[in-house]
Amino acid sequence: MHFTVDAFRSTPPFDILAKLFGQPEHTDWLDESLSWKQTCYIGDWSFLPQTRFRGPGVPELFSGISVNSFRRFPAGASKHIVQTNTHGHVMSEGILTRLDEEDYVFHGPGGDWARYNLEHGDFKATAEDEDWFVYQVSGPASIPLLLDLTGDERLLDTPYMHTVPITLAGHPVRALRQGMTGEVGFELQGPREIGGAVYDAVVQAGQKYGIRRLGNRAAPVNHLENAVPTRNLDYLPALYEPEQADFLAHLLGSPWHIPRAFIAGSFQGESLRDYYRDPVELGWTRQISFDHTFLGDAVLKERLAEPARVLRTLVWNSDDVLDVHRSLYGDGPHHTFMDMPRDLRGHLWMDRVERGGVPVGTATSRGYSYYFRKMLSLAVLNVADAEIGTQVDVVWGDPGDPVKRIRATVAKAPFKRVRSRDGLRAHLAAYRAGSGPAA
Numbered sequence: 001m002h003f004t005v006d007a008f009r010s011t012p013p014f015d016i017l018a019k020l021f022g023q024p025e026h027t028d029w030l031d032e033s034l035s036w037k038q039t040c041y042i043g044d045w046s047f048l049p050q051t052r053f054r055g056p057g058v059p060e061l062f063s064g065i066s067v068n069s070f071r072r073f074p075a076g077a078s079k080h081i082v083q084t085n086t087h088g089h090v091m092s093e094g095i096l097t098r099l100d101e102e103d104y105v106f107h108g109p110g111g112d113w114a115r116y117n118l119e120h121g122d123f124k125a126t127a128e129d130e131d132w133f134v135y136q137v138s139g140p141a142s143i144p145l146l147l148d149l150t151g152d153e154r155l156l157d158t159p160y161m162h163t164v165p166i167t168l169a170g171h172p173v174r175a176l177r178q179g180m181t182g183e184v185g186f187e188l189q190g191p192r193e194i195g196g197a198v199y200d201a202v203v204q205a206g207q208k209y210g211i212r213r214l215g216n217r218a219a220p221v222n223h224l225e226n227a228v229p230t231r232n233l234d235y236l237p238a239l240y241e242p243e244q245a246d247f248l249a250h251l252l253g254s255p256w257h258i259p260r261a262f263i264a265g266s267f268q269g270e271s272l273r274d275y276y277r278d279p280v281e282l283g284w285t286r287q288i289s290f291d292h293t294f295l296g297d298a299v300l301k302e303r304l305a306e307p308a309r310v311l312r313t314l315v316w317n318s319d320d321v322l323d324v325h326r327s328l329y330g331d332g333p334h335h336t337f338m339d340m341p342r343d344l345r346g347h348l349w350m351d352r353v354e355r356g357g358v359p360v361g362t363a364t365s366r367g368y369s370y371y372f373r374k375m376l377s378l379a380v381l382n383v384a385d386a387e388i389g390t391q392v393d394v395v396w397g398d399p400g401d402p403v404k405r406i407r408a409t410v411a412k413a414p415f416k417r418v419r420s421r422d423g424l425r426a427h428l429a430a431y432r433a434g435s436g437p438a439a
Helices: 029-038 058-063 110-119 142-150 153-157 192-209 219-225 242-251 297-305 318-329 424-432
Strands: 040-044 050-054 078-084 090-100 103-107 126-130 132-138 163-168 171-177 185-191 211-213 309-316 351-355 358-369 374-382 391-396 404-411
Touching (some): 029 040, 029 211, 029 219, 040 192, 058 110, 142 153, 142 185, 142 424, 153 424, 171 192, 185 192, 192 211, 219 358, 309 318, 309 358, 309 391, 318 374, 318 404, 374 404
Parallel strands (some): 040 211
Antiparallel strands (some): 050 103, 163 171, 309 404, 351 391
């Protein structure tokens, strides 16, 4: 199989994000995007595929295809698993939870790669599909809300990226402490058949806390503010190499494969490799361990020792952004349409970033933060051009459209203050005292 960039420059079905997150808005996206900073939300990530792995060989299986260490992985713990190819580029990623000694569940498309290696290797393990609901409940009010619902104070002592079994709406549920938004919160998980009862109970009990249901227009904004790079939105998974030909054939028909990759923006790579990224560039250095052998380990050891590019946030100049919108109201050609709050069709929208007219990186996930009243994007920039406060230009315009150079300022990533690892008892005390932190 041979794939070209042109094959990926097409328009996805408009409802592609709706198939993932559901309803576009429940109140409206402006209101919903404030929830994880001011109150709390419930968001539905049940669209992620889940794979159950069992057996004593599961750690060995994942160790060989992941950058993560498995020397310490107690039952109840979860890991953000990052899988790379022989060139050190990210193939996929997801969350692996160890439910029991020989029982694991993987959330995300990376389960396909693990299953493929299981089927083509010699591991004492099995794999099967699961069908769970996955609801994120996050924001300052999420902790008192969940205590009201469960009465289970073990939640307050749950370490970050660990799970605790709870009872909610009369059903056993697993609660994973995680921080997709950069705020405190838990992810509720369990069999799909009880998902409706759990969701309704959270929404009802959350009314006193100002809970919002998160629609698909606002959901991607939390990835942007908290600098969570997303497959097919910030990078192309490195699946399209000759050595992955058999795996690609294995994936045909999967909703996580080619139908989910659509390239747009001013950056025009010569090959698909120009749209790949490695874990260092995406800010996932904490996950990388060299206590084991894995695909691309030698390459990543060099890149980690001397990074060439790093992840940053860009703050776009508001006047220049307004010029893009203003062009729609004049005569003649207009600039490429800039959707709000983000591209809603599911593109990997990658724009060229320049400094003094010289390319220095790429910008992705361009989106409007109503909380910060800024247009932001993530950006992978050359280290020499990534100092906070550096002025750059984002080249806005699809190929063939009029070009607009938008001034931008390099800022830290994540852009918002991160509180996901805060002590929950101190957080709860501050919330009840009325002095809980603002984002």
